[in-house]
Amino acid sequence: MYSNLILRTEGLSKSFILHEQQKHIPSAQNVSLEVKAGKLTALTGASGTGKSSFLKCIYRTYLPTEGAIYYHTDDGEWLDLAKASEREILELRRAEISFVTQFLHCLPRQSTVDVVAKPLLDLGIERIEAKDQAKELLSQIKLPERLWEISPATFSGGEKQRVNLARAMILHPRLLLLDEPTASLDPVSIPRVIEMVRSVKKAGTGILAIFHDQELVKELADFEINLVPTN
Ligand SMILES: Nc1ncnc2c1ncn2[C@@H]1O[C@H](COP(=O)(O)OP(=O)(O)O)[C@@H](O)[C@H]1O
Ligand SMILES: [Mg+2]
Structure with missing residues (x-):
């Protein structure tokens, strides 16, 4: 496989079984796609076609029902995330793969700098160094300095979301998942978030993203995969 490939799924499917009602709910079906370094692959399709489920399979919040998820690790090896151990997955989430949704989960008393520095602290980087890097990133994204020492819990939606992305960016992940x-x-706020996504691409991260708006797909996507309704 090519060296600029970060992720390649083959025939990935997810179904849910509701045991109580003996029901089988198909979600993403037979999805094959690639994510390359410094490029953005957009997942499009109507609501309910399984876009979020697909992303959660990559992050292994869900175990896929069928198919393979080949991920090119920082060590230069190919690992099938569908078969990887919980330990391997946790390690990748800590160091290489970030996931951002539309909501920032934060504690009311945790400062913005601490929220953004957290992934570095989790990697064992010293507190002062981690905070310095967080501050540098916050100034890069032009978040007003008066907000740095307070909790994002009180921020506007746009400010919160920029902190959310900053937290995902600080690691320079190899793979970024955006729902x-x-x-x-x-x-x-939208142009500011677009600017951040652009800078993540520029830094070489491969991105797999779902956008609610086709305009954003046009603006940011290098590749597009359209999921179609099942059944
Ligand atoms: N945890 C779950 N349990 C049962 N069904 C689910 C679960 N998550 C998603 N689904 C079902 O999977 C299908 C696809 O959902 P989703 O992945 O959220 O689609 P999209 O993001 O494209 O709107 C829907 O029918 C949804 O109800
Ligand atoms: Mg969704």
């Missing part, structure tokens, strides 16, 4: 990161934003 409608701009869905709840006001029109002024």
Whole structure:
């Protein structure tokens, strides 16, 4: 496989079984796609076609029902995430794969700098160094300095979402998964988030993204995979 490939899924399917009702709910079916370094692959398709489920399979929140998820690790090896151990998955989430949704989960008393520095602290980087890097990133994304020492819990949707992305970016992940990161934003905040996604691409991260708006797909996507309704 090519060296700029970060991720390649082959025939990935996810179904849910509701045991109580003995029901079988098909979600994403037979999806094969690629994500390349520094490029964005957009997952499109009507609501309910399994886009979010697919992303969760990559992050292994869900175990896929069928298919393979080949991921090119920082060590230069190919690992099938569908078969990887829980330990391997946790390690990848800590160091290489980030996931951003439209909601930032934060604690009311945790400062913005601490929220953004957390992934570095989890990697064992010293507190002062981690905070310095967080501050540098916050100034890069032009988040007003008066907000740095307070909790994002009180921020506007746009400010919160920029912190959310900053936290995912600080690791320079190899793979970034985005599930409608701009869905709840006001029109002024959207260009700022777009700018951040561009800079993540430039830094070489491969991105797999779902956008609520086709305009964003046009603006940011290098490749597009359209999921079709099943059954
Ligand atoms: N945890 C779950 N349990 C049962 N069904 C689910 C679960 N998550 C998603 N689904 C079902 O999978 C299908 C696809 O959902 P989803 O992946 O959220 O689609 P999309 O993101 O494209 O709107 C839907 O029919 C949904 O109800
Ligand atoms: Mg969804």
